[in-house]
Amino acid sequence: MRIKTYATLPALAGLVVASLLSYAAAGDVPDWRSWRGPLDRGSVAGGDYPVAFGAEKYLWRTELPGRGCSTPIILNDKIYLTSPADGNDALVGYDLAGKEIFRTVFGAENPGKHRNGSGSNASPVTDGQAVFVYFKSGTFAAVETDGRVRWKTNLVERFGPDTLFWDHGTSPVLTEKHVVMARMHQGESWLAAFDKATGEIAWKVPRNYTTPVECDHGYSTPLVIHHAGKESLLVWGAEHLTIHDAADGQVVWSCGGFNPEGNKLWPAIVTPVIVGDMAVVAYGRNDRGVPRLYGIRLTGSGDVTATNHVWKREDVGTFVPSPVVYEDRVILVRDRGEVACLDPATGKTIWEGAFPKHRTNFYASPLVAGDKLYAPREDGAVFVAKISGDKFEQLAENDMGESIIGSPVPAAGRVLLRGETHLFCVSGK
Numbered sequence: 001m002r003i004k005t006y007a008t009l010p011a012l013a014g015l016v017v018a019s020l021l022s023y024a025a026a027g028d029v030p031d032w033r034s035w036r037g038p039l040d041r042g043s044v045a046g047g048d049y050p051v052a053f054g055a056e057k058y059l060w061r062t063e064l065p066g067r068g069c070s071t072p073i074i075l076n077d078k079i080y081l082t083s084p085a086d087g088n089d090a091l092v093g094y095d096l097a098g099k100e101i102f103r104t105v106f107g108a109e110n111p112g113k114h115r116n117g118s119g120s121n122a123s124p125v126t127d128g129q130a131v132f133v134y135f136k137s138g139t140f141a142a143v144e145t146d147g148r149v150r151w152k153t154n155l156v157e158r159f160g161p162d163t164l165f166w167d168h169g170t171s172p173v174l175t176e177k178h179v180v181m182a183r184m185h186q187g188e189s190w191l192a193a194f195d196k197a198t199g200e201i202a203w204k205v206p207r208n209y210t211t212p213v214e215c216d217h218g219y220s221t222p223l224v225i226h227h228a229g230k231e232s233l234l235v236w237g238a239e240h241l242t243i244h245d246a247a248d249g250q251v252v253w254s255c256g257g258f259n260p261e262g263n264k265l266w267p268a269i270v271t272p273v274i275v276g277d278m279a280v281v282a283y284g285r286n287d288r289g290v291p292r293l294y295g296i297r298l299t300g301s302g303d304v305t306a307t308n309h310v311w312k313r314e315d316v317g318t319f320v321p322s323p324v325v326y327e328d329r330v331i332l333v334r335d336r337g338e339v340a341c342l343d344p345a346t347g348k349t350i351w352e353g354a355f356p357k358h359r360t361n362f363y364a365s366p367l368v369a370g371d372k373l374y375a376p377r378e379d380g381a382v383f384v385a386k387i388s389g390d391k392f393e394q395l396a397e398n399d400m401g402e403s404i405i406g407s408p409v410p411a412a413g414r415v416l417l418r419g420e421t422h423l424f425c426v427s428g429k
Helices: 013-026 155-159
Strands: 003-005 060-063 073-075 078-085 088-095 100-108 130-134 139-144 149-154 178-183 190-195 201-206 223-227 230-237 240-245 251-255 273-275 278-285 290-297 309-313 324-326 329-333 338-342 349-354 367-369 372-376 381-386 393-399 409-411 414-418 422-427
Touching: 073 409, 078 100, 088 130, 088 139, 100 139, 100 149, 149 155, 155 178, 178 230, 273 324, 273 329, 324 367, 329 372, 367 409
Parallel strands: none
Antiparallel strands: 003 309, 060 422, 073 078, 078 088, 088 100, 130 139, 139 149, 178 190, 190 201, 223 230, 230 240, 240 251, 273 278, 278 290, 290 309, 324 329, 329 338, 338 349, 367 372, 372 381, 381 393, 409 414, 414 422
16 A cells, blocks of 8 residues: 655245335335435445345336436436437436336437447436436436426537547536536536526636646536535546636636646546545546545645645556445445545555456446445446445345446435346345
8 A cells, every 4th residue: 555645036926016016105215316326425324225136136127218327316206317219318207116207308319439338428416306417419408307398408519519539427416506517628628507497507617727638538527515615516627626616617726736747548537525625536547557546635725736635545546436435434446346445534545355356347336325335347247245344245246137337326225226228126125
């Protein structure tokens, strides 16, 4: 360990039906309103979540209209999922038994170009009144919870196409007044806020930095935080972590210094996590044996590059899966299945583990539900590990029979898994 510290199933049919009815009628499934859930931590406390499940062992599954990589969300006992449908972008609503209750179809999809990408990479987000969606085609819309379109626009037509080497990944986020989108690529990069009710643009600010090739490409999602007593947006990309005033988008805090060697081909994919006043930022190319992991203190104002780098690791990191926060610790599931639990204040390793080695990578961001860690691998193997205390114990390897890129979602003792062709709900009962 090297840390640089700076001063400053199937069951009988009758039992399945009874379980589904109980699940649908419970009305107590907590909301999961964005792809990383409450506080953007990717975790939920308490509950008894499943260990053993698989392609033929599930509570229910429903066939999806098309291949997408976004994560489902849950609001008021309904599931919302973006997906292509007959060549078009769509938002699909399901009830808690997996029955489709509406399908809202937009314009033609842009299907994407990466083998593990799609035109539906961005995950929906909701404020409880509407569901907000974005697609690689540029379609950006607010949809009422019953599927009616509140407003729709196209950001590619308005602001030009993205120049990302791979498929768009940034999801929309919500402030008190606005729905916010970020585009970080080679060319004019920006952060923009739109009125939730009308879709009218409230503000748009440039976010441009000169970087080595591809280092200005960003796929991470902004975080809504409070900074200096104000609602703010934390944005990671183009080798800079910035804080913007949510009222007008102006930069109030900035931290650089993440690639002093000038390495090329380092896009920002992982969304940071925050514990207390510390942001943990993964960068570098863990997939190529060049990881970087930083602890950045979110205090002060202006350019804090010289003062707010607290610690740095060059031996642990992640390129695609975003970290999860559990009991104020940061857990990384790395691209090849290594697992590390870190103290966010110091960057020191608390414990380490690993899932079995395999030729395929981990693309989905992990979930912690109760005391269990869920980590899907791209080939459809979903690993479950117990992480209570200061140790790691693998409990199961579950084969879902199809690729999984979207992140798992907890649903009151169940877990939703978005596969390449099906949406699964798995349960321990």
